[in-house]
Amino acid sequence: MSTVRQILQNKSPEVWSVSPETTVLDALRLMAEKDIGAVLVMDGEKLVGIFSERDYARKVPLLGHSAETTQVRELMTPEVYCVGPHQTVQECMALMTAKRIRHLPVVENNKVIGIVTIGDVVKAVISDQALLLEEMEHYISGTGYGR
Numbered sequence: 001m002s003t004v005r006q007i008l009q010n011k012s013p014e015v016w017s018v019s020p021e022t023t024v025l026d027a028l029r030l031m032a033e034k035d036i037g038a039v040l041v042m043d044g045e046k047l048v049g050i051f052s053e054r055d056y057a058r059k060v061p062l063l064g065h066s067a068e069t070t071q072v073r074e075l076m077t078p079e080v081y082c083v084g085p086h087q088t089v090q091e092c093m094a095l096m097t098a099k100r101i102r103h104l105p106v107v108e109n110n111k112v113i114g115i116v117t118i119g120d121v122v123k124a125v126i127s128d129q130a131l132l133l134e135e136m137e138h139y140i141s142g143t144g145y146g147r
Contacts, residue, residue: 002124004092004106005085008114015105015115017042018051020073024060027051027072038103040112041076047105047112049076082107083116089124092116 017040018027027039031053038052051072059075060067082105083092092104096118106114 002089002127003085004083004087004089004114004116007089007116007120007124008085008106011114011120013114015040015112017112018072019043020048020071020076022072023068024051024056024065024070024072024075025067028056028067037117038115040080040105040115041072042112045111047080047082047107049073049078050080050103050105051076052103080105084108085113089121092121093125096121 014034016030016034016036018030020041020043031037031039038050040047041049041051049072055075055077056067059065060070065075081095081099081101083095085106085108096102096104102118104116105112106116
């Protein structure tokens with residue numbers, strides 16, 4: 001069973017973030033440049049929110065905001081669910097499903113050390129299942145079953 005730490009070992013170590021004062025347009029530019037769906041909102045070393053494509057799509061046009069003048073703090077999601085590096089992929093999947101979220105910051109000793117996405121989690125689940133199937137095939141063929 002994979003852990004969050006194992007996922008992070010296979011990812012780039014960068015964690016992209018913006019300050020609460022960043023304009024929505026600048027946050028979107030960063031997200032487009034880095035090809036990511038969300039950025040963490042950091043006040044210094046403190047995680048204060050997350051800003052995603054979903055926040056933009058649901059709040060800027062519908063509420064009449066301007067991406068050029070609106071600050072991220074006005075539209076970010078302030079309630080951020082986090083995981084620790086020791087947690088399992090299954091725990092992440094359960095949390096993401098229950099809370100309907102796609103990004104989980106990883107926090108260790110009160111410091112953000114990474115972020116896992118729904119894509120990372122699905123990839124790890126598939127890998128874990130493939131390994132389990134392979135082990136079962138070896139077990140079955142080694143005991144004479146299935147011949």
